[in-house]
Amino acid sequence: MAKISVFVSLLLAIFLLTVKTKNKLANSLFALYLIFFAIDNSGIFIDDNFIKNHFNLEFFRWTICALILPAFYLYVLSVCFADFRLKAKHLWHLIPFIITNAVFLFRLYLLNDGAKMLFYNHRDQSPEMSFLFLVLGLQTILYSIGVFLILKKYRTIYQENYTNPRTSIFKWLFQIAIVLFVLYYLSILKNLVRYANLDFLWIWSNTILQFLVLTVTCWFVLKALNYPELFRGIDSKLLLTKDILSKENENLAEKKENQNDAITNQILMLKQYMIEKEPFLDPSLTIQQLSSQIDIPVRELSILINHHMNQHFFDFVNEHRIQKAMKILKDKSKNQLTVLEILYEVGFNSKSSFNTSFKKYTNLTPTAYRNAS
Template sequence: MDKINVLIIVTTISLLISLLLAIFLLTVKTKHRVSNALFAAFLLVTAIDVFEPWFNILFDGPSNLGMFRSSFAFLQIPVFYLYVLSVCYSDFKLKPKHLLHLLPFLVGNLMLLPRFYGVDTASKISFIQNRQSMIELQFNHILIHIQIVIYIIAVFRLLRKTKRLYLENYAGKNISSYNWLFQFTVVLTIVYMAALLKNILKFSDYPHVSEWIKIGLLVSQLFIICWYLFKALNHPGLFRNIDSKLKLVSEMVSEKESGEESAADEKEYNEELLKLKKYMVEKKPFLNSSLTIQDISGDIEIPVRDLSLLINHQLGQHFYDFVNTYRIEAAMEILKDDTKSKVTILEILYEVGFNSKSSFNTAFKKHTGTTPTYYRKELQVSEL
């Protein structure tokens, strides 16, 4: 079986699965309709891009439709960026300003208007035959790769900021969702880098290598998309969005007036700190696995901004770690209790406010330097 037949088979499978998944995402009833629609759009735009082998079979020779189809590659990474935005922020809405993401797509097509879209078939054939010397194709080739680099950097910066905001304001289980989305973006970045290599080889003396890389990309994209959706659909609560109006503590600190804090400010901080610690010990809000800084703010009547500065800036801890400290202390007390020696580690982690064994083990080891199981064994040995 030659590489053309392999390419057609892989393309067909990829197109069918992408289209079925896109239809499912657009029709399934869920509160995450915008996110689903954007990911469906990403699947459809990708499908249009990989449709090339079939398009070349169905349509003979260069055409406006064929060139326009290839320009949809400009839309892939912007749509993915908007999808990540919608996943990260609960109040995300598509707005007219998001149309600016269409600019590279529009510019790329406008560049082709005079010498491709607006000429006859013979001129189109000549344009394609001399593509290596055509400034329009060179420009679009450079533009799309600059676009990919810029958007990938933007996605990583967005995820980094969102994770920090989550750590500073939430103490739930879903911090792992941002880690996982980060991993997915890394994998997607590798795919785009491989596509860059493919495009470079396409205009070199090794076009056949480019074709085999294309087959590899089609197969990898198929598995990556299926992997991502399998994960998301099997864990519908995986992504817990945050409010985009939240500010990082570093931004709040920079907004404060420069200079040393007054004695009155320091006294106020000390009073608020005592109030917070007393509340944490007496009311045990950390037992709530979905605890947020807003919940505590409402209970102890300290503004969210002040409470965030107190914990994240004055104490030097993320809210996530601050709450987990109390959870781990509570877990350690249970592990020390001889009357609860039959209680399993899994039962303990749920009892103290955790929702996953991995996050519990990570937090426990960070706090004690050892695992919960080993900690319990050490206590049992010391009592012998």
């Protein structure tokens, strides 16, 4: 199972590094993650004779574990935000790897062959391995928090600025992150079993974990190949409405009374424009595009919708799409139109997102709504 996992991981890594795409950085970081994972996972089937002839290489292979989660974290950043670029500050992610190798340099790499053999045979009781496991455990906790904070920020920015469900990668990355970190926390438990002197439990925990790793690797590969459109990003420089308001609230109290009438007029104008011009029929409508159409700055429009109208841009646009779909479903002259044709006509491009939104506003499925009309 470990050999298959390593083979599949390296195969996908080669594909990602060689395929022509605009998402080169994200693909490269994902490939690095897969390569580091493959190197780490290869230890299960490396021959003992090879290890005894190349102890330093084996010790260095252990430290590669410290690069897996940083690579995944940077990959999530690069997929979520199209303007992400690697910078000098990202070298901080190498610190655990560097520190671990510095410790190993003085404690392991410079030992003679006899001392290395003695260490290797009793490595489970060594302070060096305890230190490595501690580093990996802390990494798992910190990076799991970091990844989910990024996904939370991405989801909020997306809902306030975009409407096209197919460009959203939140669900995809959320699933990947959940599965990955479950495996890592299970790995921590497995390593604790190592010190319990329960060989039977150790063997079975290794086997079960390896089976899960193989399953996840294959699922990950198939998902990535079947849904390439998921690898799109958003502009990380877009501000959340609460951040915009916090920058503009110094004189808000003085201006509030004068602004109420202007805000009301803007809301009326926006609603009238949505009804008359129907910009929501564009499945890839963004807040920037709507801003240019009605001549309201993006910042003002974002505050208007997300704060004063108390809706995300995503929900605001979809509400108008659902209202138009409801009119079509009620129209007896359009009974020949299928639900699939209607959802495309009103600006959706995903049946699942259309059904979810429709039920949210009507508590009925489109078909049930049509039958009840």
